[in-house]
Every structure is written in C-alpha cells, then in structure tokens.
Amino acid sequence: MEKLLEVRQLKKHFDLGKKQILKAVDGISFHINKGETFGIVGESGCGKSTAGRTIIGLYDRTEGEVIFNGKNIHTLKQKEKHEFHRQMQMIFQDPYASLNPRSTVKEIISEPMEIHGLYQNKQERLERIYQLLEDVGLNRDHANRYPHEFSGGQRQRIGIARALALDPEFIIADEPISALDVSVQAQVVNLLKRLQDEKGLTYLFIAHDLSMVKQISDRIGVMYLGQMVELTESNALYQNPLHPYTQALLSAIPIPDPDIEDRRERIILKGELPSPINPPTGCVFQTRCPMAMELCAQEKPAWQEVESNHFIACHLYDKHKTGDHDYKQVAVTIR
Numbered sequence: 653m654e655k656l657l658e659v660r661q662l663k664k665h666f667d668l669g670k671k672q673i674l675k676a677v678d679g680i681s682f683h684i685n686k687g688e689t690f691g692i693v694g695e696s697g698c699g700k701s702t703a704g705r706t707i708i709g710l711y712d713r714t715e716g717e718v719i720f721n722g723k724n725i726h727t728l729k730q731k732e733k734h735e736f737h738r739q740m741q742m743i744f745q746d747p748y749a750s751l752n753p754r755s756t757v758k759e760i761i762s763e764p765m766e767i768h769g770l771y772q773n774k775q776e777r778l779e780r781i782y783q784l785l786e787d788v789g790l791n792r793d794h795a796n797r798y799p800h801e802f803s804g805g806q807r808q809r810i811g812i813a814r815a816l817a818l819d820p821e822f823i824i825a826d827e828p829i830s831a832l833d834v835s836v837q838a839q840v841v842n843l844l845k846r847l848q849d850e851k852g853l854t855y856l857f858i859a860h861d862l863s864m865v866k867q868i869s870d871r872i873g874v875m876y877l878g879q880m881v882e883l884t885e886s887n888a889l890y891q892n893p894l895h896p897y898t899q900a901l902l903s904a905i906p907i908p909d910p911d912i913e914d915r916r917e918r919i920i921l922k923g924e925l926p927s928p929i930n931p932p933t934g935c936v937f938q939t940r941c942p943m944a945m946e947l948c949a950q951e952k953p954a955w956q957e958v959e960s961n962h963f964i965a966c967h968l969y970d971k972h973k974t975g976d977h978d979y980k981q982v983a984v985t986i987r
C-alpha cells in the first residue's frame with residue numbers, strides 16, 4: 653500500500669499570552685494510505701480540528717512534519733504549494749458557517765476554481781459546476797440559489813461539491829455529519845463513500861462519536877488531550893480495544909443486540925477533562941484512568957506497536973516494567 657499522507661510528531665501549541673501555552677496537538681504520528689479512510693475520534697476539545705487544520709496548512713505547525721505524496725509540505729516551493737492546496741481540501745462541520753450566505757451556490761463552487769485559475773472558459777466552468785452538483789445528489793437548478801434556501805444535509809452537499817471542485821486527492825472531513833439530523837447523517841456518509849469509490853479519494857474523517865467514525869473508517873486513531881492514545885484497524889478497535897480510554901469510549905455506545913446490551917458494562921470516567929494548558933504529567937490520561945498506576949504519573953508512555961498494526965501509548969502494555977504478563981489480562985473487559 654502506498655502512503656499518501658504521513659504525520660510525524662506533529663505539534664500545534666497556541667500561545668495565549670501571559671506565558672500560557674495551550675497544547676492543542678502535542679506530538680501525534682500516523683499515516684494514511686492512498687484510497688483509505690482514516691478516522692480520528694476523541695471528545696470535544698482533544699485537538700481533532702486543530703490537527704486537521706495544521707495538516708492542511710490553515711495553522712502553522714509548532715513542531716513535527718507533514719509529508720504529502722512523499723513531499724514535506726513545510727518546504728514546498730511556490731508552485732508545489734499551489735498544487736498541494738489543490739490536492740488537499742476540507743469539509744467543515746457547520747454547513748451554515750462555512751458557506752457565504754451572500755453567494756449563490758454557483759459562486760460558492762466556482763470560487764476555488766477562480767483562485768486556482770481552472771476552468772476559465774465560462775461555459776466549461778458552468779458545465780463543471782452542474783456536474784459537481786449532480787455528483788453530490790443536487791441538480792443544476794440549484795446553482796442560482798442561496799445557502800439559506802437549503803436544508804442542512806443539502807448545504808453539506810454544497811460544501812462537498814466545493815471541496816471536489818478542484819478534483820483533489822485528499823479530503824479532510826471535520827465532523828461533516830455532527831450538525832445534521834440523524835436521518836440525514838447516513839445519506840451524507842453514503843455520499844462520501846460513493847464519491848470515494850468513484851473518484852479514488854482518500855479521507856481523513858474526524859468525529860467525536862465512535863459509532864459514527866466506525867462505519868466509514870478503515871483505521872481509526874483515538875485522541876485524548878492533544879495526543880494519540882490508540883490506533884488500529886476499525887474492527888480491531890471495536891473488538892479488541894486496548895487503551896482504557898478507548899474502552900471507556902466504546903462502553904458508552906449502545907449495542908443493538910439486547911442480550912449483549914444487558915450485559916454491557918459502562919465505564920464512567922472519574923473527574924473532568926484536564927486543561928491542555930496544564931496537562932497532567934506522565935500519561936495525559938492518568939488523572940481519569942481506572943487502571944492508573946504510580947508509574948503513569950511519572951513517565952509518559954511510549955507509542956508502541958503491541959500487536960500487528962495496533963499502536964498504543966499506555967504503561968499497562970510495557971512488558972518490561974509491569975512484568976512479563978499477558979497484557980490482555982490487564983485490560984478491562986467491557987462486554
């Protein structure tokens with residue numbers, strides 16, 4: 653498999669003044685293969701959007717590297733930068749806020765084409781816009797209308813059409829369905845899947861809800877307080893979650909089978925989410941972890957591959973420190 657994106661030890665800190673530094677993203681590493689959907693999940697405020705915005709270059713990174721198509725995006729020459737900005741697009745959570753209310757759909761979709769000097773022939777551009785509207789399940793009659801004339805789901809379709817306008821290779825979808833009615837969410841997910849098949853797209857799909865991200869992702873990374881705590885294939889994450897935080901997140905999802913649902917054990921995390929301005933020492937999760945040990949407050953756990961393609965940062969899985977026991981025995985059973 654060919655890597656499209658590689659993120660290495662990426663950090664984004666915000667300087668809030670008065671010597672306060674907010675560590676929104678604090679050293680995350682992962683890669684995304686061509687044609688794959690990689691999900692990032694974690695509760696609100698854990699740094700998902702900041703990670704996405706830093707990868708696409710809306711924010712300057714504090715540290716680390718983003719490699720796209722084999723090129724380090726921080727050292728691109730002007731022409732390469734232009735091409736990078738064409739190849740990587742973003743879909744936002746709030747289709748209200750991300751579409752200019754005073755622009756028609758036609759203007760919204762043609763804006764990126766103008767910026768990039770593509771489809772300069774008027775008729776060609778119009779045909780392109782009509783095609784894009786059809787691709788996302790709208791039609792050409794919608795081209796001259798304004799965003800407020802559409803439902804939330806339709807507005808998100810307009811956002812998707814705009815993201816597709818330059819025929820990108822990679823799309824970062826930042827909670828693209830969180831603001832939509834449940835009945836519309838599946839439609840938008842299905843649309844994204846269909847477009848992925850048709851156009852060979854690669855996605856970074858951000859969500860705060862594990863059940864949402866599961867349907868669409870091949871692999872999933874779980875974030876907590878600016879860090880990646882676990883990363884593996886979608887099914888493995890559901891069937892064999894290893895990090896106590898992932899186990900807690902999963903235990904909050906109802907299971908459709910009533911027999912299993914009856915036996916489901918919910919893990920309630922103690923305490924509040926700490927501030928990313930003063931994150932806990934050692935493991936960032938130690939203040940809320942039901943399995944925390946003394947070591948967890950002292951030392952930051954390493955990011956290690958404990959099973960094939962299954963990465964985790966947790967001292968429970970440090971064989972050399974906790975004795976050579978089978979790590980599965982220390983994991984909380986959630987079902």
Ligand SMILES: Nc1ncnc2c1ncn2[C@@H]1O[C@H](COP(=O)(O)OP(=O)(O)O)[C@@H](O)[C@H]1O
Nearest residue numbers: 666674676695696697698699700701702703928
């Ligand atoms: N532009 C910014 N300036 C200062 N702090 C920010 C900024 N953007 C986000 N943050 C902070 O960074 C942390 C992560 O935010 P965000 O990436 O939006 O999380 P998520 O998308 O997971 O909800 C939060 O504590 C948030 O308040």
Ligand SMILES: [Mg+2]
Nearest residue numbers: 700701702827
């Ligand atoms: Mg966000």
